[in-house]
Amino acid sequence: MKEKEQKFKQVLSLFIIFVLTFIMTCGCSTEERKEKVKLNEVPFAIIEENDDEVKAKLYYWDLEHKKIKDESKIMYTIPKKDVPSEIYKKSPISWDGKEYLIVVPSYVQVSQDYQGNVEKVEIPLQEKIIWGKGVKLISKGKDRYILALSENNKNKEMEMVIPPYFFKGEDGKEYSTEETGTIAGIIENGSEVLTLYSCFIPGEGKIYSKLFILKYDLETKGMEWKEVKIPEDLELSPALPPLPDNTTSIEKSFFIPTLTVPAEVDIDSMKLKPINNIIEYQKKYASETLKSAMPVNIEILGSYEDILFVGIQMVKPTEPPELYVFALKDGQMMGLLRRTEKGIELIDQENKVVGTYDIPRSSSFGGGRDIIFPNTSGTNSMME
Numbered sequence: 359m360k361e362k363e364q365k366f367k368q369v370l371s372l373f374i375i376f377v378l379t380f381i382m383t384c385g386c387s388t389e390e391r392k393e394k395v396k397l398n399e400v401p402f403a404i405i406e407e408n409d410d411e412v413k414a415k416l417y418y419w420d421l422e423h424k425k426i427k428d429e430s431k432i433m434y435t436i437p438k439k440d441v442p443s444e445i446y447k448k449s450p451i452s453w454d455g456k457e458y459l460i461v462v463p464s465y466v467q468v469s470q471d472y473q474g475n476v477e478k479v480e481i482p483l484q485e486k487i488i489w490g491k492g493v494k495l496i497s498k499g500k501d502r503y504i505l506a507l508s509e510n511n512k513n514k515e516m517e518m519v520i521p522p523y524f525f526k527g528e529d530g531k532e533y534s535t536e537e538t539g540t541i542a543g544i545i546e547n548g549s550e551v552l553t554l555y556s557c558f559i560p561g562e563g564k565i566y567s568k569l570f571i572l573k574y575d576l577e578t579k580g581m582e583w584k585e586v587k588i589p590e591d592l593e594l595s596p597a598l599p600p601l602p603d604n605t606t607s608i609e610k611s612f613f614i615p616t617l618t619v620p621a622e623v624d625i626d627s628m629k630l631k632p633i634n635n636i637i638e639y640q641k642k643y644a645s646e647t648l649k650s651a652m653p654v655n656i657e658i659l660g661s662y663e664d665i666l667f668v669g670i671q672m673v674k675p676t677e678p679p680e681l682y683v684f685a686l687k688d689g690q691m692m693g694l695l696r697r698t699e700k701g702i703e704l705i706d707q708e709n710k711v712v713g714t715y716d717i718p719r720s721s722s723f724g725g726g727r728d729i730i731f732p733n734t735s736g737t738n739s740m741m742e
Contacts, residue, residue, distance in 0.1 A: 407720035455732025542600035567594035660733030
């Protein structure tokens, strides 16, 4: 009898081990496969226009299989009546692309699918607000702000005073972030909120730049300023300054424009790192943009999860402008999309067109300006 009980216990133990092993291997790998597919499908929107309104239609870009999926969904509609066309570009102000948290001007009509996760703001009547991932900063006058955090569909607000930070310029004079800088982006990182300031200081015959990170501890309410080291071969320009509308973030890094290539503000090292790979990709896959009729800026279009979207426009003297969109992960190209007047082309690593989609561009949107990628960074200020 005891032998039977012992054998039964052995068999039961082996069975339990088998089940646990199956769950840990097959079950986890299935989730990993699901997550992999999920992360490779990048949402984006195309602006469609008619005589009465502008619509944002949802698509997905499958980076792994190099395909575009039409969701046949309208995210929102903008009635043209009484809405100035120059502020269409402010829609959406912020969009995470994943949970469909979308911030739009008050005149936008959001579709039913997105009603539960939308924030509407007045432009430009409301106080200046800067959005980031899970956080926003609301200006309340000189040095005073409201810091609003969003976590698990719960909002938390706290008052915040940011006194000017003083530093010495190259001329030995003292300057402050308040008089020379602007907030370029904000992110929440655990118990900290990180705010990026870009500053421009006039010098002898030139204007030089500085970057600062303000670390705000949510638990102790303490503040710490740190300067970001800018390499000599990277130059920021007051003509194209880092702002919430042209800056994005991935995890705890900011990505900002420079005069040459986009660059990463690495919080751990406090250094500005150029994304030089994009120059090689431009030469290989978008060489015609180097012959553009106008100077080409490499633009930051947004980010989704760990994917950074970079755009390079091509302007020809007699043809409508086009846009190349590179999807980068850790600086490596994961996908390439070309927005033309008549549609969208997907290009593979062999520089061959592997997919063509008939999605014509509205005449009011030149050079691919009708394509919108997720970006949680943004502001309602019309001055930015």
